[in-house]
Amino acid sequence: MSSLLFIISLLLFLSPSPDLRQIVFVIQSQSNSFHVQRAERLRASLLQQATDLTENPPVVLFLHSLSDNEGDWSILPMLPHFSKTFGKNSSWLVFLEEDTDVKVGELLGVLAKFDGTKEWFLGKPLHDEESTIIHHYAFAENPPQFKYPDFSAGWALSVPLVQRLGWTRSPKLLGSNPNIHSLSCRLLLPYLLNEMRHQSVALYIWNQGQGLRLTAVPELCTELQDSPRAPHCATTLSAPAPACGEAVGKDDVFVAVKTCQKFHTERVPVVKETWEQEASLLEYYSDYADPSIPTINLGVPNTERGHCGKTFAILKQFASGAVPETKWLIIVDDDTLISLPRLRALLGCYDASEPVCLGERYGYGLSQGGYSYITGGGGMVFSREAVLQLLQSGCKCYSDDAPDDMVLGMCFNALGLAVTHSPLFHQARPEDYARDYLSHQVPISFHKHWNIDPVAVFNSWLREGAPTTAPHQPDKTPKTEL
Numbered sequence: 001m002s003s004l005l006f007i008i009s010l011l012l013f014l015s016p017s018p019d020l021r022q023i024v025f026v027i028q029s030q031s032n033s034f035h036v037q038r039a040e041r042l043r044a045s046l047l048q049q050a051t052d053l054t055e056n057p058p059v060v061l062f063l064h065s066l067s068d069n070e071g072d073w074s075i076l077p078m079l080p081h082f083s084k085t086f087g088k089n090s091s092w093l094v095f096l097e098e099d100t101d102v103k104v105g106e107l108l109g110v111l112a113k114f115d116g117t118k119e120w121f122l123g124k125p126l127h128d129e130e131s132t133i134i135h136h137y138a139f140a141e142n143p144p145q146f147k148y149p150d151f152s153a154g155w156a157l158s159v160p161l162v163q164r165l166g167w168t169r170s171p172k173l174l175g176s177n178p179n180i181h182s183l184s185c186r187l188l189l190p191y192l193l194n195e196m197r198h199q200s201v202a203l204y205i206w207n208q209g210q211g212l213r214l215t216a217v218p219e220l221c222t223e224l225q226d227s228p229r230a231p232h233c234a235t236t237l238s239a240p241a242p243a244c245g246e247a248v249g250k251d252d253v254f255v256a257v258k259t260c261q262k263f264h265t266e267r268v269p270v271v272k273e274t275w276e277q278e279a280s281l282l283e284y285y286s287d288y289a290d291p292s293i294p295t296i297n298l299g300v301p302n303t304e305r306g307h308c309g310k311t312f313a314i315l316k317q318f319a320s321g322a323v324p325e326t327k328w329l330i331i332v333d334d335d336t337l338i339s340l341p342r343l344r345a346l347l348g349c350y351d352a353s354e355p356v357c358l359g360e361r362y363g364y365g366l367s368q369g370g371y372s373y374i375t376g377g378g379g380m381v382f383s384r385e386a387v388l389q390l391l392q393s394g395c396k397c398y399s400d401d402a403p404d405d406m407v408l409g410m411c412f413n414a415l416g417l418a419v420t421h422s423p424l425f426h427q428a429r430p431e432d433y434a435r436d437y438l439s440h441q442v443p444i445s446f447h448k449h450w451n452i453d454p455v456a457v458f459n460s461w462l463r464e465g466a467p468t469t470a471p472h473q474p475d476k477t478p479k480t481e482l
Contacts, residue, residue, distance in 0.1 A: 373409020
């Protein structure tokens with residue numbers, strides 16, 4: 001047995017590793033100054049390791065700077081560019097998050113196990129435990145059968161695969177071949193609406209069973225650097241959440257809770273029992289003034305959906321001097337569960353003098369020149385500067401029941417201000433996300449009370465001192481969204 005292991009190890013050692021010049025690293029960066037700094041640190045690490053290995057430096061790209069297309073963060077619109085630019089002289093595209101730590105030598109050894117002249121889709125696999133709204137109930141009969149990559153671990157495409165995918169997504173081909181265009185729309189439009197890019201990419205590559213499935217690579221990890229498993233990993237994570245020093249103060253954050261009369265006795269008590277006490281400055285905005293809470297009636301009738309009129313009234317209230325002047329505003333729903341201490345710690349990373357709009361990023365029509373927005377349910381965070389620029393632009397709701405988060409996304413897009421994504425905000429419940437996806441996070445928020453005990457969810461996931469990776473059991477009961 002030992003002789004066999006020796007022979008295998010020798011063969012792996014003798015097999016040619018890809019030249020670093022044949023690898024293109026794509027850092028999935030963002031334009032906000034904090035995120036640019038993180039991306040620059042990762043690029044510097046990659047280049048320094050290449051120097052230490054006496055290798056020629058690889059190409060390292062910042063995704064946010066490759067074009068002016070708003071949808072580049074979803075990866076797929078960039079495939080034709082990657083194919084055209086790197087199709088002849090490269091073997092691999094390796095995609096990294098800003099917080100992915102890479103051991104370049106080990107990664108070269110991992111890629112050497114795969115024939116770069118063939119099509120490969122490599123990563124750490126995630127899967128849904130049950131059919132979930134955030135993935136539009138895909139694979140409802142057997143959700144675990146479909147695997148998609150955890151972007152935090154890094155993932156890779158061989159150039160032959162990139163070339164084929166880039167060809168099928170080229171504007172000329174899409175315009176001339178209605179069958180391919182129809183296929184692209186069927187595959188992409190339901191999934192590019194949210195930040196779950198990892199499943200969008202996997203679905204597109206899978207191509208309804210006609211393409212490739214993800215190949216699991218155990219060396220691509222989301223373990224922390226000091227984990228016992230880290231020595232066996234080519235990629236790790238430096239921390240489960242950014243650490244930027246001192247958190248912003250309680251008096252620097254104004255919290256606005258959107259509610260309505262019919263939820264005053266159902267949802268508001270949950271806020272009061274869970275996270276309200278962590279807020280120094282908080283107001284409930286409703287269609288009815290209830291002094292027992294208390295709530296403030298902004299004069300905007302309640303709508304069954306959208307709430308754009310109410311949200312813009314809150315923004316005006318924040319900017320008018322009617323509430324204490326703070327650096328930050330967060331607007332949440334009355335069924336949002338949130339850790340304000342963790343939020344304040346995260347905000348310590350951002351410059352409030354910049355126009356910042358932060359939360360869980362969604363997108364609309366990204367492959368057709370659409371826009372990105374911060375989804376309301378997970379909490380929308382604005383710097384005062386962002387609110388002032390928005391209101392000064394004159395952008396407004398086209399109706400009171402328009403979707404507030406999407407209208408805000410259109411407004412910021414028109415201003416040329418990019419929204420900033422954090423995976424620590426969540427539009428849905430913990431059980432709506434892959435278990436391993438949450439296992440390396442310190443979450444800030446979740447959303448929705450349906451079919452769960454919201455107080456128990458808050459205590460398990462968000463209360464200070466609670467485990468940050470609390471286990472959850474799939475809920476098999478039918479789901480009806482309110």
